[in-house]
């Protein structure tokens with residue numbers, strides 16, 4: 001009987017005692033030791049943008065060198081956003097207008113809006129409900145796509161080598177959207193370095209951030225100068241500027257636009273990069289603890305990483321509630337967990353085939369691409385993406401920057417909520 005149940009068994013959303021209260025979770029972002037010094041040095045440098053006259057080495061060039069080294073590619077072109085990184089990566093390929101690009105249905109809207117902005121049409125691909133990523137075996141090349149945009153979703157890498165083999169046998173190029181995967185590794189190779197081009201976001205919530213920023217990496221010596229022009233109004237570094245002269249020359253082999261990262265962002269990224277490996281270690285250690293603890297909680301699971309993924313980069317960590325009555329819904333689970341933990345737990349975004357954010361028809365310039373997009377998706381279903389969007393809840397990676405006790409708290413809260421669902425005591429509409 002409800003009235004006789006201990007307050008600790010009653011969910012916090014129903015007025016019970018929360019699993020955790022009064023103990024804060026780690027803050028995000030965490031400021032690296034050298035961040036103030038880096039920002040101050042830009043502040044008084046007289047160079048706040050890469051288009052300013054030469055005085056000293058740009059923080060942008062220093063960051064590009066260091067991030068290319070981190071990912072293991074020859075080139076890195078920083079940008080103002082991850083969305084711009086995707087845009088210039090797609091533009092650099094010189095694909096024919098209206099060409100099709102395979103894009104997963106389960107990703108942030110920018111993966112698809114960048115395709116439209118580049119004059120191409122996204123064709124959505126379902127997610128594997130075990131992994132959350134594109135299933136290499138299930139890719140349908142019958143639409144003769146010009147490219148495949150592979151997304152490493154949440155904390156799970158997609159199988160880029162297998163997808164690349166399939167794509168190249170159909171004449172399609174592969175771009176990695178590694179916006180959520182800085183430092184993840186597949187058989188020792190970093191996310192972003194496995195395909196022709198890799199794109200990153202350095203927006204606030206990402207594991208490496210300067211507020212708003214991005215980067216494209218590649219080993220392709222011909223694409224790198226095109227990427228530079230595409231992000232700096234058709235200009236690129238000429239490498240011979242003396243004090244007072246511009247570093248950028250009007251090379252203009254391809255028309256670009258301004259997607260440049262500012263000097264404050266680049267300097268901050270240099271400092272934050274120093275912190276990243278240590279943060280990965282803490283998060284991944286805690287994730288192992290959580291995996292062990294959650295194995296004893298019936299009805300919930302973490303996404304299964306591929307055996308080839310030898311390092312995780314946690315971004316948003318999904319916990320999947322498999323037995324979940326439709327009328328209960330994962331929004332209720334997220335609210336119940338948030339109340340137990342004093343931490344924001346949230347649901348994945350709506351899959352792109354029905355996302356309110358993906359509305360190309362609201363842009364007259366995209367009319368032809370939009371019509372094709374609508375026609376292509378009329379009879380398609382995305383059961384894998386729908387399943388994960390309806391059954392999982394997400395934890396931001398900052399929750400993994402603390403202690404083993406935090407993992408025990410998450411497990412206790414998940415167990416409490418899963419227990420209520422199993423007992424048939426969750427809301428049923």
Ligand SMILES: Cc1ncc(COP(=O)(O)O)c(C=O)c1O
Pocket residue numbers: 081082083084086107108110111151177179180200201202203212213214
């Ligand atoms: C998978 C993915 N692609 C692209 C982006 C876009 O990056 P930005 O917000 O920096 O433009 C994001 C941002 O969340 C993302 O998660």
